[in-house]
Amino acid sequence: MKRKNILVTTVIIVVLCICFVIVPIINKEVHKTQLHSAYESLNTSLMIQLSSYYIDTGRYPESLNELTEIEYCDGATPEMLKDFKYVSNGNSCELSYFSDYYKKESKLYMVEGELKWEADNEDKD
Numbered sequence: 001m002k003r004k005n006i007l008v009t010t011v012i013i014v015v016l017c018i019c020f021v022i023v024p025i026i027n028k029e030v031h032k033t034q035l036h037s038a039y040e041s042l043n044t045s046l047m048i049q050l051s052s053y054y055i056d057t058g059r060y061p062e063s064l065n066e067l068t069e070i071e072y073c074d075g076a077t078p079e080m081l082k083d084f085k086y087v088s089n090g091n092s093c094e095l096s097y098f099s100d101y102y103k104k105e106s107k108l109y110m111v112e113g114e115l116k117w118e119a120d121n122e123d124k125d
Contacts, residue, residue, distance in 0.1 A: 032100065038075035039083070039097060045071040046084065046095055047108060047115065054113040060088040092116075 049067040054060055061067060064086050072078060084097045096107040109116045 034075055036099060038077075039080060039099065041074035042070075042072065042076035042080050043084075043095070043097065043106065043108070045073065045076070047110070050093060050095065050110055051113045051115075054110070059090040060093040060110070062088060062090075 046064065046067070049070055050060060052069075053067060064070075064081055064084065070078075070081075084095060087094045092109065092111040094107060094109050096105050098104070099106045
C-alpha cells in the first residue's frame with residue numbers, strides 16, 4: 001500500500017510539473033509564433049498595396065496612411081501598423097519592422113513597383 005501511495009504521489013507531482021511549468025512555456029512559444037505570423041501577413045499585405053499604389057499613381061505614398069485597402073489577415077490588426085517603419089521618396093520605398101520572433105529587423109526595399117531586396121538585418125544584394 002505504501003508503494004502505491006508513493007507511485008500516486010509521484011504521478012501527481014509529474015502532472016503538476018507539466019501543468020505549471022511546461023504548458024506555460026509551450027503557450028508562450030505558440031503566442032510568439034501566432035504574433036509573428038500576423039506581422040508577416042501584414043507585411044505581405046503592405047507590400048502588395050505599395051506595389052499596387054505605385055502602379056496606379058506612378059509613385060509610392062508618403063505614409064502608410066495613404067493605403068486604403070490593407071488586408072488584416074491571420075491575426076493582424078490596424079494597431080500593428082505603428083510597429084512598421086516606412087520611408088519613401090516617391091520613386092522607391094523601404095518598409096521594416098522588428099521581429100520579436102527572430103530578434104532582428106525585417107526589411108524590404110521596393111523600386112518602381114517591384115521588390116528589389118528583402119532582408120532580415122542583412123546587407124542588400
